[in-house]
């Protein structure tokens with residue numbers, strides 16, 4: 429279980445997060461909705477360890493991880509501006525995290541091809557990233573996030589650059605892949621329909637506090 433306890437964060441001497449507490453059960457997806465500038469991305473960065481709160485703590489399975497650096501948290505991130513490596517092909521993008529973990533490159537590439545096939549990209553392992561459409565790139569980004577079997581998946585508006593019909597298609601696909609992996613996830617989104625399609629619970633971030641939506 430992922431847990432935030434009474435997180436406080438200021439920006440420009442004003443409280444941006446003003447006592448945020450949240451629990452995400454194992455295998456559950458929780459959506460975080462809120463106006464632009466309300467602090468959603470900041471909250472996700474605090475969960476990821478990319479930003480530090482002034483007060484409060486982050487817990488995972490009963491362990492306080494507030495002081496752990498991002499790479500030791502075991503979380504996978506997919507942010508607004510997903511960053512695939514444009515000069516690498518699909519399989520090397522997806523294999524990247526495994527190679528980092530010390531898996532042999534040939535084995536990592538095998539696993540990457542299996543993962544790509546599950547994302548409807550079988551036979552495209554050698555394509556370069558820059559030849560892909562936006563939706564294909566997002567699929568590759570999720571495949572890359574899931575292949576290392578992270579303890580939690582943090583998604584910050586993963587479909588914001590895509591057109592409406594592709595967003596609908598991908599939200600269903602992503603939900604299936606996330607469920608299949610039994611993944612614990614936080615989804616930041618502006619889109620209530622997207623939240624309903626992907627998350628079991630939703631919270632709104634308003635005035636630095638979380639309000640339960642459903």
Ligand SMILES: Nc1ncnc2c1ncn2[C@@H]1O[C@H](COP(=O)(O)OP(=O)(O)OP(=O)(O)O)[C@@H](O)[C@H]1O
Pocket residue numbers: 439444462463464465466467468469470471
């Ligand atoms: N490191 C930073 N640099 C610049 N601005 C920051 C930083 N951290 C927080 N802010 C400010 O804090 C506020 C919240 O930003 P944040 O990115 O968390 O909002 P958001 O809810 O994700 O918005 P959006 O929906 O537009 O992505 C903004 O006003 C932003 O300018």
Ligand SMILES: [Mg+2]
Pocket residue numbers: 468469470584
């Ligand atoms: Mg944001």
